[in-house]
Amino acid sequence: MGRSLPEASFDVVPFARDAWCLAAEGQPPQLGxxxxxxxxxxxxxxxxxxxxxxxxxxxxxxxxxxxxxIAYHEAAHGFARESDxxxxxxxxxxxxxxxxxxxxxxxxxxxxxxxxxxxxxxxxxxxxxxxxxxxxxxxxxxxxxxxxxxxxxxxxxxxxxxxxxxxxxxAAGAPPEGAVYDPRVAPVMAxxxxxxxxxxxxxxxxxxxxxxxxxxxxxxxxxxxxxxxxxxxxxxxxxxxxxxxxxxxxxxxxxxxxxxxxxxxxxxxxxxxxxxxxxxxxxxSDVAFPGQPNAELAIRYALAELAMAVGRDGKTSIGAKGQTGEGYEGHVFWDADLYVMPVFAFTNPAIARAMLEWRISGLDAARDNARAMGQMRGALYPWRTIGGHECSSFFPAGPAQYHINADIAYALETYLAATGDRSILDGHGAEMLVETARIWLEIGFHDAGRDDGFVINRVTGPDEYSAIVNNNLYTNLMAARHLRLAAREGLAARLIDAAEADRMVRAADAMFLPFDEERQVYAQDDAYFRLAPWPFDETPPQSYPLLLHFHPLAIYRRRVSKQADAVLALALMPEAFVAPMRQRMLETYEATTVHDSTLSASAFATAAAHAGDGARAAHYWRVAALTDLADLFGNTDHGLHMAALAGSWTTLVMGFAGMRVDGDVLCFDPVEIPGLSDYRFTIAFRGAQVDVAVSGRSATVSVRDGRSVRIRVGGEDLASPAQAQPLRAI
Amino acid sequence: MGRSLPEASFDVVPFARDAWCLAAEGQPPQLGxxxxxxxxxxxxxxxxxxxxxxxxxxxxxxxxxxxxxIAYHEAAHGFARESDxxxxxxxxxxxxxxxxxxxxxxxxxxxxxxxxxxxxxxxxxxxxxxxxxxxxxxxxxxxxxxxxxxxxxxxxxxxxxxxxxxxxxxAAGAPPEGAVYDPRVAPVMAxxxxxxxxxxxxxxxxxxxxxxxxxxxxxxxxxxxxxxxxxxxxxxxxxxxxxxxxxxxxxxxxxxxxxxxxxxxxxxxxxxxxxxxxxxxxxxSDVAFPGQPNAELAIRYALAELAMAVGRDGKTSIGAKGQTGEGYEGHVFWDADLYVMPVFAFTNPAIARAMLEWRISGLDAARDNARAMGQMRGALYPWRTIGGHECSSFFPAGPAQYHINADIAYALETYLAATGDRSILDGHGAEMLVETARIWLEIGFHDAGRDDGFVINRVTGPDEYSAIVNNNLYTNLMAARHLRLAAREGLAARLIDAAEADRMVRAADAMFLPFDEERQVYAQDDAYFRLAPWPFDETPPQSYPLLLHFHPLAIYRRRVSKQADAVLALALMPEAFVAPMRQRMLETYEATTVHDSTLSASAFATAAAHAGDGARAAHYWRVAALTDLADLFGNTDHGLHMAALAGSWTTLVMGFAGMRVDGDVLCFDPVEIPGLSDYRFTIAFRGAQVDVAVSGRSATVSVRDGRSVRIRVGGEDLASPAQAQPLRAI
Structure with a gap:
């Protein structure tokens, strides 16, 4: 069995004074x-x-x-030579x-x-x-x-x-002699x-x-x-x-x-x-959990810290730790697009648009990066950057994560779904979509040995404990989605011709998805279930996170995931899996995942909700929501975990309440969550403000100011405009 | 099709004055x-x-x-922190x-x-x-x-x-601005x-x-x-x-x-x-090619430079470039054991023994290295070192090459076969054998999903263009050989018990060998034939070696081999393959190999000889023999290529003349080599000096001083002692 995360509870939350206020008392050593x-x-x-x-x-x-x-003792062609x-x-x-x-x-x-x-x-x-x-x-x-x-x-x-x-x-000081090197902290300059x-x-x-x-x-x-x-x-x-x-x-x-x-x-x-x-x-943006001030505080804290960290000028975005600590050199990663962006797309769309504009401004640098990585066409976004150029010096867990391109496309798709604001496509948004999608055609191919399935080899998925694999499920699914969107919008914007659009759609339709016959689940990658299991019985608690205690190769050799990977695909694209498959995947990957990344919990929570497993969903949600407040991973001092903060909100809205956009329709499908019978939140959708009150599996949805938007709850379309009236109870 | 090496000829050899003398005339710019x-x-x-x-x-x-x-921008657990x-x-x-x-x-x-x-x-x-x-x-x-x-x-x-x-x-000087970084040269210190x-x-x-x-x-x-x-x-x-x-x-x-x-x-x-x-x-040690002074010169040059470079004190070995240039920081790699050692085992056994003693002296450091790499038992020899500790900073093409352990075992086995000197086992040689073999049990396992085949995942074989693969054919074959030897000698030396020996033998017997059904060849690794072919048509000559022109991942993603890998297994273990398989493998892998390593040519030459393909064998042999004399790879200035020099001799003896040791019998089985009808060489075997004269497919073998050794030519055992008499002509 995988590693269980510690149980986190809203009963006692450090520093919680009330539902709106965090307070700490005591001299520094007590302040943690x-x-x-x-x-x-x-x-x-x-x-x-x-x-x-x-x-x-x-x-x-x-x-x-x-x-x-960036210093290398043994460098190679195309390696990033400088970091921001x-x-x-x-x-x-x-x-x-x-x-x-x-x-x-x-x-x-x-x-x-x-x-x-x-x-x-x-x-x-x-x-x-x-x-x-x-x-x-x-x-x-x-x-x-x-x-x-x-x-x-x-x-x-x-x-x-x-x-x-x-x-x-x-001198800025050197790390103390014998210190454990932690790659998650910025290097110290001499x-x-x-x-x-x-x-x-x-x-x-x-x-x-x-x-x-x-x-x-x-x-x-x-x-x-x-x-x-x-x-x-x-x-x-x-x-x-x-x-x-x-x-x-x-x-x-x-x-x-x-x-x-x-x-x-x-x-x-x-x-x-x-x-x-x-x-x-x-x-x-507010949320409410009647009678649960600590839960309210936690989600409000998440929203407030995200708002205080995210760049709103179109020239900056949000680093993994915002402006709250030294972690990761202040770099922006994929979680800006995949975790944080959706929060703003559905609450403060102007901020989401600014985040996308920052990505679009990096298109030329992404083209440069694609060339450095050997792709003759298209753009590959950097794995970590501030100014736009690739700053990762360790490609197996960095630039090999080609899924960054699909993550950005997903963010753009989410923004379009939430706002209907297609003007972002004109401002080079469609060009970004197309250029990033071209990368899949560069690195993948139709494999005759696999019935012409479109395969994508030698990439790293979100799980950095399984580097340089063939046909990462998450990457392939996200790439297929990306290719379809790029074909549609690229054609519409006359950026590509019908032949190229056809190539994209054919690749998407033929996308190869690795499947494990024995377990009857989609496999994280071609070889995932061919690896020996991680020896959990022999791994004491102090040996986590594994990355600080084991050589990367020792980790790569075993069937162990740092974080949600196939499960993240489940969280983002539940429609790709039938219901029993969701539960099988959840249980299969829970047994191999150690959650050494704080991005993991909210993905597991959302996927569990999609599988109808409310208890599991609630457990992981509490971990995401208390990651920093309770310092669950012991490194909040490096800076707040922006993705965990964001994930605590998206779990609530997209997981628990089952919110998604189907065409022009805003859909809800709440899941019963033990210990969370009632909650409320508000959503910006196509220019309207939508207030949602969930009770058990029922939801009351109201649209402010009489705006007309299409709403569906539990599969049933509702008359519109729907103002302040209960819509459905199932 | 793969990349063809340039045709090399003994007709005109730079600097060849006569069969014993190299001479250069002219001022420096002409001296090359x-x-x-x-x-x-x-x-x-x-x-x-x-x-x-x-x-x-x-x-x-x-x-x-x-x-x-060693500087890293992003280090990880177990990385080498210093280099020699x-x-x-x-x-x-x-x-x-x-x-x-x-x-x-x-x-x-x-x-x-x-x-x-x-x-x-x-x-x-x-x-x-x-x-x-x-x-x-x-x-x-x-x-x-x-x-x-x-x-x-x-x-x-x-x-x-x-x-x-x-x-x-x-200051020792910095590389010129804009210089192409060549990882094969030592870094310049500030x-x-x-x-x-x-x-x-x-x-x-x-x-x-x-x-x-x-x-x-x-x-x-x-x-x-x-x-x-x-x-x-x-x-x-x-x-x-x-x-x-x-x-x-x-x-x-x-x-x-x-x-x-x-x-x-x-x-x-x-x-x-x-x-x-x-x-x-x-x-x-001498060789002779009647009427071919340039060929004689080339092989003599190889033997002389090897003798002048190799350490003979048991405290040193031979770097990839000996003491002849800056290349590779002066480090000792696997080619010391696998390419150079056999030359001395069969000509100057005392030198071979000294090389083994150097390896044995590094056993404790190899144990440390195994721990750093996450193996709880056994010893893993460093990929590159001088003093004994791992000095590689790029694990995908360094410490991931676990085959180093089997290469050292192969060297020891070769020494035992050539000399019969079992005292090397007492001096911790058996301990080295056992400790290095234990690594296979640590990183491999019997995979129920593969009929309990013993699989070894996430290693790099000799081909550094296919890094971090599952079931590298060469590694698995060599590991099986290693395990059998370690079980036998470990038991004999009472270093292991019957249970451990049994585990070793069972792993060896069940060793999984990847096989490509479509091509009917053993596959270089599980996924080799799943990768897209390298686009040779789009790769101009100036884009070789690929490592200087493409990102590692762009190379890893394609079916392309830097050097002999499966073919090296064929060269070292022809008995593992039936005759038609040898030819199929040779042709299959020739089409995917670019020979960007100078270790490649002699392996192809020897494998071609084993396949009975004399013309191909001769071509690759000339490349190996003239690698430095004709500066075929353009980087002899970094130092002489010791492995290519050694390979030019082993190709002749083990490839062309088909020499191998079967139990106590020294066997020959010459192959017809176009353009090389007659040649002679001399071999040290079990204390005797054996002179061999080959003509076409016949060999005349004589043993000096009336010593008694068992000889077999073309499958036929000869009476012993056999002194200065023709033994067999087929």
Whole structure:
């Protein structure tokens, strides 16, 4: 049997104060993974929470990175030679606060109010309480606002301060001798690449500009005091922090102007804007679990952190950890498209569109990458990147994951289904679809030895514990779907001719799907069931995750999956499998999966729901939802797991409630979930706001503002417009 | 169709002066690959020939290396963290020679006399000829002898000189911008690791000692003038150069003593010793091709260079390039065991034994390596090493080649067959056999889905263009052979119990061999014939070798072999295949092999001979024999290809003459080879010297000194002792 994930429960959730508020009390050693967990941001600036040593990385800017050379002892043709390394920037978010002439100690408590995404830290010393309230403005790109409050009678000073980028001005430090190398964390650079360009301080303000030599990014930041008053015996000092980043020096020049505007607007007005922004956000995104405040908190936390991490400018996307930690060099992977994008497609479509625009902007780099990988036509998206070029140095678990192309196509298809906004196709969206689909024709072929089945050999599926396989089920199924969409939209956009469209459709129709006769299940790949089982009995708990304890080849040799792979296909494409097959696959792959990736749980949860297995679905859902709150995988400190956060929402909506789009119809088909009899959520669909209340296997669906959309519940079409009325109970 | 190797001919062989002498004339640009080709050595010291820029790497010491960190951008558990980098040492072999007060220019000619392995360079300037005669003493570990001769009337000075290690005292230089990265060449270090410990000069002598910080090696060398005389109007100045290397500083102390002894012995006496050494060597190793001096030269060159490169002290072996160039960091690979060892097992068994002793000395490191790779029992030899630990940083084409274990076992089996010297088993040889065989039980298993066939998944065979495959034919066949030998000898040595021996024999008996029904051939691996063919029609000649022009995955995805793999199994184990199968396999795999490795040609040649295809055998043999002389692969400058040199001999003996050992019987079964009607060679077998003269398909075998050995020719046993009499003609 595979590895069971620990049971996670909403009964006791760390840091849960109420359904809208996260709170931690205690000095740093007790705070655990608080620095990452209490991160705030606005999709551009990310600021980690309190609790770490001075000088630790704390502030990140989405899309700002250095280009660092990738060293190989034995390189080969086509290997990526440079990586985009996202580096923590100068910290302009932390005023210098002293009490009785001494710098204050660590925070003794911190709260995160999810209603407005405002964070409040408390520093207590000798009976004096200093409160630091802070938020990153969703309404203003580069602004962080901070209010420091303390008793009038206390000898407290609070002054603007900007500290240099971590590690600048010296070696960034080497990992301690004998440390276990963890490939999930960014490599440490021997020398900091930051170049200090300008530093200025004046009464009430501090500013600096640094640059990154190879990428050419300039980062300007400043903090200014913008208000000071005394109310009821407590002093309030307000600060604005501003960040600008660009490769164009001129683009930084308006930072003083931005700061002046913020000063004129004032802290309270900016906070009101923040409250308005999130009031709207929650009105189109909120969930409710009556009587289960901790479950509510967990999903709200997920939605809030996703919103605070995702780029909304079409020039950035969302890294595996957002701007909340050092993990994975800040790189964007497939989970941005496959896990996060659908959340926004059905709640905040403008954000989803911006994510797609970022992908589309990378089309030329993806063409370059395809050439490097030996494909003469088409585009292959990089496995990990910030700027658009492939940054993976380990191709078996990186560039071999060709499914990235199909994942992006799936995201585009999901966006089209959710919004009906076909204008994305005109803006090179159709071109991206076609160019990425061409890759399948380049690397696959109709195998005469398999009745002309279309085979795709030597790729890696989502399961990185089974690298370089033939006919990965997930890849082949997703490629078939991708090819059909590209043929249809490519023809419509006159990007391909009928002959090429025909090739695509024929490949899709003939797609080979490996099948295991003995188990009567689709096989993860041609050889999966030919491998010896992983020796679970001989693997103690401390040997997980396997990737930190076993050579890759020792893992590849065994029948063991890091994460959902065939099961992910089941989660995304339940229509491809008949009902008994779903349950067989779920049980077969559960027995071989170790869930060493946090992407696994929500896929298992959704697939279990599709199989009608509510208890299993609920178990995995709780794991996804509490991955970071309960630090279930022990590495939340590297940054929040954006895919797990997103998956906790998609499991609820697409798994539990069985939501999917069939043509123009929004369909629901709820599954009975033990312990979750009632829940509500809201969905954006084709310009309408759809409120859904599920109770057991029944759903009440209402469409706001009398908009006309087609709804189906439990297979039964409903009259439209359908406003605030129960639609079906089964 | 696969890629055809260029036709190679003995009609015109570059640098062939006569059947014993290689000679090059002309200034450096015309000399081409002369620096590597005219290398001389004694298995410890190697000195490249003339023709390179001052300061280029020129002198190497076998077994002397620095430990350098291996950089990974994304590392994983069990990856090698350091590599043994063999570095060129200080040059104490080049006297400072000046004419009319100016340093002399480059050599205008060089000869290598294979009878004694003495090299003669000529420097001509203004009508003055300076002759530099040089040899590396086979009789004295670290000694290089040099005689400089010039006209008495000329204003020539020749003085002892030692130049520092290349690159020391500064950056070793970076590869030129835009250079094609060639993984077959050693990486360039940013900073030289050499530390100068001592430098001394005195009239007539120069000396220095340097150390390598991380490996701890110390290298002491010195040059002294040891004679000067005038004969017939020409001055002769004699020099001795000495090298000592050790991690123990005390071990260097006897260098002055060694030099004094050499001085006392004198150049002429040392040269006579050298002549004696090689006279014996040729008496037990020589080959003859009546009327074909160039073919004779080629095979003699191969034998001589192998003898000058191979370590004979049991503490060193032979790198892929010996001590003749920078290639492959000086590492020892499987070809030491599988290609080179058999040559010495059948000509100079003491050298073969020393090579095995070196392997045996690495048993503990091989145990460590097995643990790193995830095997709980047994030993896995490193894919590339000098000091014994794994130095490969790219596991798909490195540590995944588990066949290394079987290759070493094959070498041991060959040594036992050739010599009957079972004492090697007592000296931990049996332990090595058993420990390496255990790996097969660790990574393979009886697959119920394949009728309990013993399968070995996720390994790489000799063909590095088909990495991480299931059931590589070569690996499985060699593993079965290995398991049987280990069971027998392990039981005999009481190293294993009957149960373990039984497991080994059952695995061997049940070994799964992939078979392609359509082609009726054994398949290189489970999926080989499931892959799309390589598009040879679209691959221009300049796109070879593929590894320099295509991403590894683009290569892995296609049915293309870098080198003999299934065909190598055919070459080594013809008895495993019936005759028609041999020809089918040969033709099938010829059509998919590009021979991007110089190990390929001799395997194809031998396999072709086993298939009775003499014309094909002769073609590939000429390629192997002329690989370096004609620089057929364009990279002889990186160093001589020791495996190709060795393969040119084994093809002749084991392929053409069909030599093999059956129990205690030495068998021959010659194949008709077009253009090679008559040839002779000599073999050491069980203490006897066996002279073999082949004419067409008949062989005349004689045993020297009346020793009694059993001989079989063409299947017919001959009376023994059989001395100098024709034995059989078929």
């Amino acid at each position: 993974h608080v620095p990452a967990l209490f991160s705030i941001g606005n999709g551009f600036v990310g600021v980690r929470g309190p609790g770490e040593a001075a000088g630790a990385p704390r502030v990140y800017l989405n899309g700002v990175y250095e280009r660092v050379p 390394l996202r580096l923590a920037v100068a910290d302009a978010t932390r005023p210098a606060i002293s009490l009785d002439g001494q710098p204050t100690g660590p925070a003794s408590g911190v709260e995160l109010d999810l209603r407005r995404c405002v964070r409040t830290e408390r520093v207590t010393s000798g009976g004096i309480e200093i409160v630091i309230e802070q938020f990153v403005s969703m309404a203003h790109d580069g602004l962080v606002l901070t209010r420091v409050a303390f008793p009038e009678a206390a000898d407290v000073t609070a002054m603007a301060l900007v500290t240099p980028p971590p590690g600048s001005g010296g 020398d900091s690449p930051w170049v200090e360009l300008q530093v200025s301080t004046a009464p009430g303000s501090a500013a600096r500009t640094d640059s990154l030599d190879k990428s050419g990014f300039l980062v300007a930041c400043a903090m200014q005091e913008i208000g000071r008053r005394t109310i009821d015996g407590r002093v309030q000092v307000d600060f604005v922090s501003g960040y600008r980043a660009s490769r164009d020096r001129g683009a930084l020049d308006n930072l003083p102007e931005i700061l002046r505007a913020a000063r004129e607007q004032g802290y309270d007005a900016l906070l009101a804007e923040q409250a308005d922004w999130f009031a709207h956000f929650w009105s189109v | 690959h002369v620096p590597a080709l005219f290398s001389i050595g004694n298995g410890f010291v190697g000195v490249r020939g003339p023709g390179e820029a001052a300061g280029a790497p020129r002198v190497y010491l076998n077994g002397v290396y620095e430990r350098v960190p 980098l063999r570095l060129a040492v200080a040059d104490a072999t080049r006297p400072a020679i000046s004419l009319d007060g100016q340093p002399t220019g480059p050599a205008s000619g060089v000869e290598l006399d294979l009878r004694r392995c003495v090299r003669t360079e000529r420097v001509t300037s203004g009508g003055i000829e300076i002759v530099i005669e040089q040899f590396v003493s086979m009789a004295h570990d670290g000694l290089v002898l040099t005689r400089v001769a010039f006209p008495e009337a000329a204003d020539v000075t020749a003085m002892a000189l030692v130049t520092p290690p290349p690159g020391s005292g500064g 900073d030289s690791p050499w530390v100068e410990l001592q430098v001394s000069t005195a009239p007539g002598s120069a000396a220095r000692t340097d150390s390598l910080d991380k490996s701890g090696f110390l290298v002491a060398c010195a040059m002294q003038e040891i004679g000067r005389r005038t004969i017939d109007g020409r001055v002769q100045v004699d020099f001795v150069s000495g090298y000592r290397a050790s991690r123990d500083r005390g071990a260097l102390d006897n260098l002055p003593e060694i030099l004094r002894a050499a001085r006392e012995q004198g150049y002429d006496a040392l040269l006579a010793e050298q002549a004696d050494w090689f006279a014996h060597f040729w008496s037990v």
